[in-house]
Amino acid sequence: MLELAVLGLLHESPLHGYELRQRLKATLGTFRAFSYGSLYPTLRRMRDAGWIAEDEGNADVVAGAPPLTGRRGKVVYKLTAEGKERLAELLAEAGPSAWEDETFGVHFAFFGQTAPEVRVRILEGRRTRLEERREGVRASLARTRSRLDRYTLQLQEHGLESVEREVRWLTELIETERRSATPQTDPSTHPTTGRGAP
């Protein structure tokens, strides 16, 4: 989880822990937050595993350029070759490990680095998952609606609507993916369907 997020971010540019956490917040937004207490140990673990390494050409000299103190602190990490492989491996996963509640958001956040077919399969997997859940809630609601008190009922219905909303969202995304998937027969279709990444 954190691992994928870290690899994904470091693939864009080298960063140090503190920065990483802020980018994590900005990237994942509402849906997940990590604390330093999990970030730093993870970073260490990943360094030990050889996926990331301290960046020598220290990307420090960006703004104002503080003088040449050989100061410690601010450990900038970058991906290693193994790290890139590991990232590719994680981004290629198109199973439950990519579409469950806890994981989907992180995978989605790095769809820009994910193969189009994998994207579609993850989106569909998640949608199916949510449709199952929706049917479960609907059935349960049909069975027990009359016995539920106001608040439990409110909770069920709000939950149901949330799920329905996410299903619609996913359906739109899937359609967009399908439309922008270049048809195999004609590679010269006009390129209206570019990705937004710089």
Added chain:
Amino acid sequence: MLELAVLGLLHESPLHGYELRQRLKATLGTFRAFSYGSLYPTLRRMRDAGWIAEDEGNADVVAGAPPLTGRRGKVVYKLTAEGKERLAELLAEAGPSAWEDETFGVHFAFFGQTAPEVRVRILEGRRTRLEERREGVRASLARTRSRLDRYTLQLQEHGLESVEREVRWLTELIETERRSATPQTDPSTHPTTGRGAP
């Protein structure tokens, strides 16, 4: 968390572990699920703490009435006096422990057993929490929108809309609570505002 849920359910009627888990699913719906691996140890812990006890007048003889085998298995639990106190204590909490992401749903599910003022304070606390989050995302989005790729942007906006939606939901609930709060001066207002529980 689980503790509150178990106390809340057992307050309605005695249940055994397996049943408890199903009721848990039906009550909490989309928003949380617990596994047996956490339920049974919790049950044991709560029994050791004296909050629940094995029910002697075994509520077993409901349907079909299986013969008089003195069989083990099916341990039916009920609340003890201490358990009721503990439940009351948990239901009276109106701080972050009641309105954070992980806890709110469980507290809400037992609003039927919660004091009206506490209900409103929890709903307001949660709303404030979500409004803060919303502003955070909006600010971050305003700052970085142009630099975000398609998918990250989609994720942010979907997250933002989810938060906005929940805020609206909470606002409605708060208004309903306010309307149905009996004005102190006149206890004889017509009872249009009953709760749904049987």
Added chain:
DNA sequence: TTCGTCATGTAATGGGTTACATGATTAC
């Protein structure tokens, strides 16, 4: 008699959090 589901439980593990400790740098 075998399959599903009801029913209870344990052991190992996981993936994080909170709280704490420390210190450098920047802005006022």
Added chain:
DNA sequence: GTAATCATGTAACCCATTACATGACGAA
């Protein structure tokens, strides 16, 4: 000089999950 925030890290803990083990009971 002092407060905020940048920056790194550790230790203790928490709350759950997965996988496994076991077995009774009812229906086909």
